Amino acid sequence: MEQILSFIGNNITYIYLIGLMIFVGIELISHVPSVLHTPLMSGANAIHGVVLIGAIIVLGKADASDYFSLVVGFVGVFVGTLNVIGGFVVTDRMLEMFKKKPKGGNK
Amino acid sequence: MQHLLEICYLIGSFGFIIGLKLMGQPDSARKGNLIAAFGMAVAVFATLFLSKTGGFQVIGNIGYILAAIALGTVVGALMAKRVQMTAMPEMVSIFNGMGGLAAALISIIEWRDIEHKIKESDVAEMVAVLGLPEGFSIVPLAHYLPIIAGLIIGAISFVGSIIAWGKLNGKIGDFRFAGQQFINAIVLIAIIAAAYMNYHHVNTLEAGTNIWFYVTMGLAIIYGLLFVFPIGGADMPVVISLLNSFTGVAAACGGFLYDNNVMLMGGVLVGSAGTILTVVMCKAMNRSLTNVLIGMAGSNSSSGGAAVSGNVREVQATDVAVMMKYASKVIIVPGYGLAVAQAQHVCHELENLLADEGVDVKYAIHPVAGRMPGHMNVLLAESNVEYDKLIEMEHINSEFPTTDVVLVVGANDVVNPAAKTDPTSPIYGMPILDVDQAKQIVVLKRSMKSGYAGIENALFFDPKCGMLFGDAKDSLQKLVNEVKAL
Numbered sequence: 001m002e003q004i005l006s007f008i009g010n011n012i013t014y015i016y017l018i019g020l021m022i023f024v025g026i027e028l029i030s031h032v033p034s035v036l037h038t039p040l041m042s043g044a045n046a047i048h049g050v051v052l053i054g055a056i057i058v059l060g061k062a063d064a065s066d067y068f069s070l071v072v073g074f075v076g077v078f079v080g081t082l083n084v085i086g087g088f089v090v091t092d093r094m095l096e097m098f099k100k101k102p103k104g105g106n107k
Numbered sequence: 108m109q110h111l112l113e114i115c116y117l118i119g120s121f122g123f124i125i126g127l128k129l130m131g132q133p134d135s136a137r138k139g140n141l142i143a144a145f146g147m148a149v150a151v152f153a154t155l156f157l158s159k160t161g162g163f164q165v166i167g168n169i170g171y172i173l174a175a176i177a178l179g180t181v182v183g184a185l186m187a188k189r190v191q192m193t194a195m196p197e198m199v200s201i202f203n204g205m206g207g208l209a210a211a212l213i214s215i216i217e218w219r220d221i222e223h224k225i226k227e228s229d230v231a232e233m234v235a236v237l238g239l240p241e242g243f244s245i246v247p248l249a250h251y252l253p254i255i256a257g258l259i260i261g262a263i264s265f266v267g268s269i270i271a272w273g274k275l276n277g278k279i280g281d282f283r284f285a286g287q288q289f290i291n292a293i294v295l296i297a298i299i300a301a302a303y304m305n306y307h308h309v310n311t312l313e314a315g316t317n318i319w320f321y322v323t324m325g326l327a328i329i330y331g332l333l334f335v336f337p338i339g340g341a342d343m344p345v346v347i348s349l350l351n352s353f354t355g356v357a358a359a360c361g362g363f364l365y366d367n368n369v370m371l372m373g374g375v376l377v378g379s380a381g382t383i384l385t386v387v388m389c390k391a392m393n394r395s396l397t398n399v400l401i402g403m404a405g406s407n408s409s410s411g412g413a414a415v416s417g418n419v420r421e422v423q424a425t426d427v428a429v430m431m432k433y434a435s436k437v438i439i440v441p442g443y444g445l446a447v448a449q450a451q452h453v454c455h456e457l458e459n460l461l462a463d464e465g466v467d468v469k470y471a472i473h474p475v476a477g478r479m480p481g482h483m484n485v486l487l488a489e490s491n492v493e494y495d496k497l498i499e500m501e502h503i504n505s506e507f508p509t510t511d512v513v514l515v516v517g518a519n520d521v522v523n524p525a526a527k528t529d530p531t532s533p534i535y536g537m538p539i540l541d542v543d544q545a546k547q548i549v550v551l552k553r554s555m556k557s558g559y560a561g562i563e564n565a566l567f568f569d570p571k572c573g574m575l576f577g578d579a580k581d582s583l584q585k586l587v588n589e590v591k592a593l
Contacts, residue, residue, distance in 0.1 A: 007249055014363065018375050024124060025379030032131040034391050034474045034499065037384060038481035041348050042199045043130045043140050044380050047123050048206050048354045050147060050373035053154045054213045054361035059175070060158070060166030062216070069216050070168065074175045076212035081179025082186075083206035084151075088144040089187035090198055095130075095137040097488035 039094045046087025052080030115153030116369040122146015123373050127380060133494070150369045151176075192486055193446040200272040200347045203354055207264030210357035211324070214258035217364065218320050221246055221254075221309070231312050245310050250364070255302045257360035258320075259327045264353040266331030271347050274340045283337035288401060291333050298326045334400075341520070342399045344475075345388050349396075352381025391474035392537055419555065422573030424582065427514075427549050428589030434511035434547075436467045438503065440540055441483045442476050444517010444552065448579035451490040454516060457583055458492065460590050469496050471503040471513075471540050473521035500540055507544040515542060515550040517579045523564045532562060548572040551582045 008015065032040060059073030123146050129139025155172065158165040166172070183202075190198045225231070230245060273279035305319035338346055359374025361367065389396050431437050439458065445451060458468045470492065476483045484497055498506075507513065515522055525532040526539045542548055548571055555567070555574075566572055575582050 003248065011249065014371070017368075017371065018359070021372055021375040022379040025127075025376045025381075026383045028124070028127050028131060029380045029383045029387065032387070033133070034387075035472070035481040035484040035497070036131065036133060036136060037388060037391075038195070038199075038344075038485060039136060039140075040127075040130050041344075041351055041381070041384055042195075043127065043143060044355070044377045044384070045199055045203050045206070045351050046140075047127070047143055047147070047373050048351070048358045048377040049202075050119075050123075050150065050370050051206050051209045051213070051354070051358035051361055052151060053367060053370050054358070054365060055209050056151070056154050056166065056172055057158075057365055057367070058213050058216045059168055059172055062168060064168070068219065070171065072212050072216055073168075074171055076209045076216075077172055077175035078179045078182075079205040079212075080209035081176045082183040083202050083209065084147055085180045085183035086187045086198070086202040086205070088140060088147070089184055090190070090195060090202070091130075091140045092137065092144075093187065094195065094485050095140055097485055 039091055042087060042091040042094060046084060046091055049080060049084030049087055052077065052084050055080040109157075109159070112153050112157040113368070115149050115157065116367070119146040119150030119153075119369040120372040122149065123376055127376065191449075192451075192489055193449065194276065195485070196344060196347065196482070197272050197275045200268045200275065200343075200350075203347060203351050204265045204268030204272070206354040207261045207268060207350070207357060210257045210261030210354065210361060211265060212261075213361055213364075214254045214261065215324075217254050218258070222317070225309070225312075234312055245312065246306070248306075251306055253360040253363040255305065255320075255323065257357050257364070258324055259298055259302065260353050260357040260360065262324055262327035263331040263334065264350045264357060266328050267335045267350045267353075268347065270332060270335040271343050271350065274335070274338075275343050277340075279336075281337060281339055287333065287337055291330065294326055294330045294333060298323060298330060301326055337401075338399065341475075345385055345392075345396070345399050348381055348385040348388055352378045352385065355379075355381055388475075394537070417568035419567055420570070420573050422549060422575055424575060424585035424589050427512075427573070427575055428586050428593060430547060430549070431461055431466065431512050431514070431586070432464055432590055432593055434466055436469075436506075436510045437461055437512045437514060438469050438471050438506065438510050438542075438545070440471045440473070440476075440513060440515045440518050440522060440542060441487065442473075442516060442518020442521060443482075444519075444579045446477055446482065446486055446517070448517065448581075450516065450578075450580035450583050451486045451492075453580055453583045453587060455487070455490040455492050457587050457590065458496075460587060464590075469498050469503065469506070471500065471542075472497050473500050473518070473540055474538075476518055476521050500538060504541050507541050510545040512547045512549060513542045513545040515548065515552075516583065517551060517553075519552070519564055520562070522566055523562070524566055525562065525564070528565075534562065542566065543569055543571070546571070549575055551575050551577070551579050553578060 055073065055076035059077050062069035062073050122142050126139045126143025126146060129135040129142060155166060270279060301319050301323040305323055308317045308319055335346055355374045355377030359371050359378060362371030362374055386396060389399060445454060461468050470487060472483050487497060520534055522540050522542045523534060524543055526534045526537045529535060543566055550567060550572060552574060567574060
């Protein structure tokens, strides 16, 4: 119990941050027309590619003689980049099609 | 330098929030995507070049990193550029899996580091002599949790996404057995137990090799398989959306681990947005999330639905062309068949021809037509169909009684009246397009094969309904030619 309380106390800023972000996420998505669900999913998909930064950190601190970490880290950065670049490009391709005829608007 | 890095992360996080916000409106959606991408670029480059503490470059191996990024950029851009519009959902699923894989790999390396450090240090001997001090952990929970959670969630998301990809392109079928839900629950409990055993093992410095980390990983992979296997292909969009939010949470774990705000913000944002998007998609299909996850609909043909019999009336393109040309109002109902046949352009051509004849042509868009919500909108927008001609289900349903001809192009379950009339049908309760209220219905279909839900469609036996068999693109081309020739 004490461990949990001190855990919360030590990380209170994070807990605020996480809580607020959850509300932001819900608010952002709740009133979106269904036609945009697919691009939105794809866009969110690209954003979680931010995990790439973790892969960069992990590969960046790997010892030059630690081949396991180098190889796995390299793969991590590679697939993370795939997620980011692929995600944003696919989303852009989807949304490009919505753009051509700007008249009409959202219905 | 550290401050500059934090400011860049702030820009990145705001980019994600603003980008996602703008993506929620059709007019600004593309700009939103670009802003999110810009935020990502700022955050990534800041990590690469500004991560310094006390004058030390924290990020080493910069050559390898840049090489991996370059390779990923080229491959990712090529994959995303080359993919057909119809295969878009599969592509999203693959990219999602890649994110999950990255999260799992990070955890694997981090865990190996911890084990190495323990082995190299003399912590074990010290504890053997002195005993473990009260309240002291070798691997604190706050450090352990994000590593193990990143591993578990990342692995589930990776494996699940690959299965979802296979299901969407038809390489993997549905697979279920009795008591599957029970077994899934057991596997889930086993994952948590193994994760705890691992924590216990490392913190009590037990002798012997610690296999529990890899047991946890193996179980997570198994869970990923079991989780997606029973779910019908038609429900894959919901699953991908859910796995999408999983990957978000996995990324957030990384943010916790490295005290990295942009990872934390981006991850949590996607985690919550993805979850709520999943719920919204389920609502659009009038299904609950549990119902989807248990794999109810889209299961198998024998699961329900009264048998339908009667005569099917086959019609010729010529007759349909005449019917449409002299109609005053035509509604086109596109479905997955339009997408696979790549018939969106010729469909638009037909629409234009009819419009030139003074026919009022509209498209009726069911929220789950195709393989993803919005699939049809994307597809038709590609062939320059005007945005305001695509009418959503709630608005078009009242127009069917005044419609002369409904042209159903490769759609099936979304126009199946069984959803309203037959409580035993697996799709019962799903809102449908009320095409049976129109004066005439023409269905373009390759054969009498049932749709994704695997059930018969009474609509095809309706006396008002005519079937024009063939590939959607060929049939539409024939109609275009006939209308022109008239």
